[in-house]
Amino acid sequence: MPNRDAGSPGAGQPLPPEEVVRFDAELALVLKRYPQDRKASAILPALRIGQRIFGHLAPSVLELAALRLGISPARAREVATFYSMFKTEPTGRHLVEICTNVSCCLAGADRLFEALQQKLKVGNGGTTADGRCTLREVECLASCGTAPAMLVDDEMIERLTLEKVERILGELE
Amino acid sequence: MSETLILTGRWGVSGSHALASYRAAGGYSALEKALRMAPVAIVNEVKASNLRGRGGAGFATGLKWAFLPREVRPRYLAVNADESEPGTFKDRYIIEYEPHMLIEGIAITCWANDIRLAFVYIRGEFAKQSRILEGAIAEAYQAGILGPHVLGRSDFSLDVVVHRGAGAYICGEESALLESLEGKKGYPRLKPPFPAVAGLYGQPTIINNVETIANLPWIMQHGGAAFAALGTGKSGGTRLFCVSGHVNRPGVYEKPVHYNLKRLIMEDCGGVLGDRKVKAVIPGGSSAPVLTGDEIDVSLEFDALKAAGTMAGSGGIIVMDDSTCVVRALLRIAKFYADESCGQCTPCREGAPWMEGILHRIEGGEGAPGDPDRLLQVAGNIGGNTICALGDAAAMPVQSFVKKFRADFERHIAERRCPFAGEAWGKVQESREAFIGGVRA
Numbered sequence: 166m167p168n169r170d171a172g173s174p175g176a177g178q179p180l181p182p183e184e185v186v187r188f189d190a191e192l193a194l195v196l197k198r199y200p201q202d203r204k205a206s207a208i209l210p211a212l213r214i215g216q217r218i219f220g221h222l223a224p225s226v227l228e229l230a231a232l233r234l235g236i237s238p239a240r241a242r243e244v245a246t247f248y249s250m251f252k253t254e255p256t257g258r259h260l261v262e263i264c265t266n267v268s269c270c271l272a273g274a275d276r277l278f279e280a281l282q283q284k285l286k287v288g289n290g291g292t293t294a295d296g297r298c299t300l301r302e303v304e305c306l307a308s309c310g311t312a313p314a315m316l317v318d319d320e321m322i323e324r325l326t327l328e329k330v331e332r333i334l335g336e337l338e
Numbered sequence: 339m340s341e342t343l344i345l346t347g348r349w350g351v352s353g354s355h356a357l358a359s360y361r362a363a364g365g366y367s368a369l370e371k372a373l374r375m376a377p378v379a380i381v382n383e384v385k386a387s388n389l390r391g392r393g394g395a396g397f398a399t400g401l402k403w404a405f406l407p408r409e410v411r412p413r414y415l416a417v418n419a420d421e422s423e424p425g426t427f428k429d430r431y432i433i434e435y436e437p438h439m440l441i442e443g444i445a446i447t448c449w450a451n452d453i454r455l456a457f458v459y460i461r462g463e464f465a466k467q468s469r470i471l472e473g474a475i476a477e478a479y480q481a482g483i484l485g486p487h488v489l490g491r492s493d494f495s496l497d498v499v500v501h502r503g504a505g506a507y508i509c510g511e512e513s514a515l516l517e518s519l520e521g522k523k524g525y526p527r528l529k530p531p532f533p534a535v536a537g538l539y540g541q542p543t544i545i546n547n548v549e550t551i552a553n554l555p556w557i558m559q560h561g562g563a564a565f566a567a568l569g570t571g572k573s574g575g576t577r578l579f580c581v582s583g584h585v586n587r588p589g590v591y592e593k594p595v596h597y598n599l600k601r602l603i604m605e606d607c608g609g610v611l612g613d614r615k616v617k618a619v620i621p622g623g624s625s626a627p628v629l630t631g632d633e634i635d636v637s638l639e640f641d642a643l644k645a646a647g648t649m650a651g652s653g654g655i656i657v658m659d660d661s662t663c664v665v666r667a668l669l670r671i672a673k674f675y676a677d678e679s680c681g682q683c684t685p686c687r688e689g690a691p692w693m694e695g696i697l698h699r700i701e702g703g704e705g706a707p708g709d710p711d712r713l714l715q716v717a718g719n720i721g722g723n724t725i726c727a728l729g730d731a732a733a734m735p736v737q738s739f740v741k742k743f744r745a746d747f748e749r750h751i752a753e754r755r756c757p758f759a760g761e762a763w764g765k766v767q768e769s770r771e772a773f774i775g776g777v778r779a
Contacts, residue, residue: 198499200455203539205521209462209504236521247523247680249505250462266424267624267670268582268656304507304674305424305624306463309582309654310589310774319465 180225184218191218192233204234208244212251221252249303257292257299259337261285262316263325265302268309277313277330278302284334297337342568344556344576345549346592349435349774355470357477360438366483368555372446373491380450384554386562388574390595393418393510393547394623394652396640398572403451405534406542413542415448415456416519416533417551420503420510422461423623424674425654428578428590429548431774433460433467436552437474441498443551445488446558448496451544455497458548459515462504472500507678511726512545514680525682526726549578569595573639583657584611589773596639603634603657614659618743622651624671625731627738631660648738663758664746668739669697675732686729689720693736705751710740 195210211230212222219226222245224238231241245251263281265274278289285293285300292299308314311323317333348354348363360366372380385400406413417440421429432440444456460468475498478484488494501519503509509518513527516538537543553575557565566574577595579602582588586608593602599621603609610616616631621638627648629636636642640650658667676690693716696709706712713736721733740747749757 198497200539203520206501206519208521209502209518213462213502213504234521240522243523244521247506248462248503251504265670266674267620267667268425270670271583271656271658271662271667303463303505304677305422305426307421307427307430307461309425309427309656310580311427312582312588316463319463321463321466 180219180229185229188214188218188229189233192230205236205240208234208236208241209248212241212245216252221255223253227253257296259298259318260316261298261300261334261337262303263300264304264306264308264312264314266305266309268305269313272312274313274325277325277327280327281330281334284331298334341593342576343592345432345436345439345552345578346590349431351435354435355437355474357438357474357481360436364559365438365555366442366489368558369442369445369449369483370489372449372558373489373494377450377452380446380558383562384450384557387553387557387565388562388569388572389550389553389557389565390573390640391547392549392553392577392653394423394625396573396650399546399550402534402546403447403544405532406451406544407535410542411452412455413451413453413544414538415444415451415453416512416515416538416543416545417444417456417458417548418510418512418515418545419458419460419464419467419548420507420515421464421548421652422507422510423625423652423654424671425580425582425620425623425656426652427580427582428653430464430467431590432548432552432578433464433471437471438478439552439555440471440548441474441478441483443554444498445483445496446554447544447546447551449488449494453544454495456499457519457538458498458500459509459519460500460502461509462502464502468500468502475500506680507674508680508726508728511728514726515545516543523680525680526728528725570637570639571596571641573641577638577653579638579653579655581607581655581657583655584614584659584662585609585657586611587773591773593638596637596642598635599629599638599655600635602638602655607657610657610659612659614661616657617660617662618658618664618667618739620654620656620735622649623654624656624674625649625727625734626651627734628664628742630742661758663701663756664739664743665697665701665750666756666758668735669694669701671735672697672732675728679728679732683724683726683729685720685723686732689716689729690732692716693732697736700747700750701756703750703753703755705747705754707751709751710744710747713740 191214199206215226227241228238231238290301306314308323313325314323353359389399390396486495508514509524514524518524533543573595579591619629643650672694676694679686679690681687717733717736720729
């Protein structure tokens with residue numbers, strides 16, 4: 166559980182050393198692209214790498230990223246909680262995000278979202294009982310001409326129909 | 339009449355994103371030409387082109403460049419590829435189909451303004467587009483187009499870095515974008531100082547939209563006057579108009595900047611689904627004040643739409659037919675701004691969710707007779723009272739929808755229900771094809 170000590174040294178679970186090595190290797194490649202004295206600029210890519218390797222941005226992951234970039238864990242946490250694509254809590258194995266903004270809804274996205282909720286038996290932001298899927302509605306994905314659209318594990322799928330959505334859900338492990 | 343297609347001519351061509359394909363079509367010859375010109379001559383050419391920013395504000399690009407203080411170095415370029423304004427879906431296709439056109443435009447911009455490091459701030463949700471752009475940049479480095487000696491010039495080095503966002507509409511606001519690039523949450527900055535004077539890392543910075551930059555190779559190749567001649571008055575060139583909603587052929591249409599909105603909808607997009615009537619059109623992304631079906635016989639040019647009481651914005655055109663519940667549409671728009679308010683300024687942080695709440699109760703049949711005026715009052719207290727334009731963007735749709743469709747709001751309140759319930763929202767229209775620059779998607 167996050168508490169007021171979250172993000173301070175020792176607050177999180179220890180991270181598996183081999184995964185920390187992977188994190189450092191990937192981060193080193195990213196850091197080459199930013200001015201040497203501007204490491205903090207790499208916080209978004211660093212958190213993205215951390216989320217991919219460690220599953221979600223637990224306090225220990227934020228602490229690791231902050232340490233490597235020379236910023237405070239509080240600032241890493243501030244960034245992690247500001248951007249909607251970062252997850253500070255565990256989610257299902259797959260993340261299904263459907264756009265319900267105006268253009269998608271004019272093409273039926275509300276009904277797809279309702280159908281998804283019924284099919285998965287979860288509400289907005291919920292995770293299925295088997296831990297397979299987390300479902301949430303998101304804002305405009307810039308697919309308005311090919312609406313409705315959704316992201317499944319960061320990959321965009323457009324021109325959705327109920328059958329297409331059900332097929333994609335069925336293929337998720 | 340043959341139309342000039344600056345940006346979309348090769349969309350849909352197989353492999354158009356590859357360097358070899360771009361070069362075979364004459365790509366990078368504009369950069370070669372630019373490198374033989376004095377930087378100031380390029381800036382003058384861009385001024386003469388009447389190119390105006392395609393991201394939303396429509397500011398004159400050449401003039402923006404001229405604001406850079408003369409002596410201060412380093413300077414930076416930040417290309418805004420955050421494309422998050424609801425209804426807007428053009429920059430993604432430039433990146434998908436013509437990433438080298440963007441890279442060439444970046445190189446021209448950097449040569450013209452003595453910039454050695456450019457960032458492309460691309461929204462986090464564009465995973466595929468990021469990969470395509472990264473691939474194109476890698477090709478450009480390998481070919482000596484980017485790197486220590488741009489096209490062999492010993493006095494011009496250029497690095498281009500793709501910086502992916504992580505889900506925040508506010509980061510499309512230029513100063514929030516810079517904060518995000520510096521590794522912070524996206525809180526817009528007070529202006530002045532403007533980014534041209536004190537931008538990224540406190541240094542002079544140009545921020546231009548993807549489409550704006552992608553026009554530069556054509557302007558170099560054909561001259562500013564030719565670009566200006568494609569448009570009208572103070573607005574030159576073509577524009578990418580993104581049409582979505584209740585039309586037969588949604589998609590991205592490249593048209594002269596002053597093209598007629600009604601013609602675009604009724605002819606190019608094949609009219610309204612099921613031959614219904616147009617009830618409402620948002621002409622420039624969800625922030626833009628709405629037009630009624632009777633008001634759409636208007637030029638899409640920046641100043642013309644301003645005179646019509648709305649704005650050309652990001653070129654996102656959302657069409658709603660006469661079965662649409664505009665209260666529900668506005669509720670969804672209000673929810674968007676409430677969700678995306680960064681929380682820095684009280685009027686926006688508190689006012690946007692407040693408006694959403696009022697709209698929610700009107701749509702749910704719980705509205706009170708004073709609610710339409712209450713909406714106007716809250717909106718009036720947000721607009722102009724915040725650090726950035728998100729406050730205005732939240733207020734303008736509310737003000738325009740209430741003003742133009744007041745009878746719909748009052749009917750909801752009088753009947754204590756949504757009179758359009760059922761078919762009015764989200765008809766499933768899964769059979770339509772989208773036309774993306776004339777290509778079927």
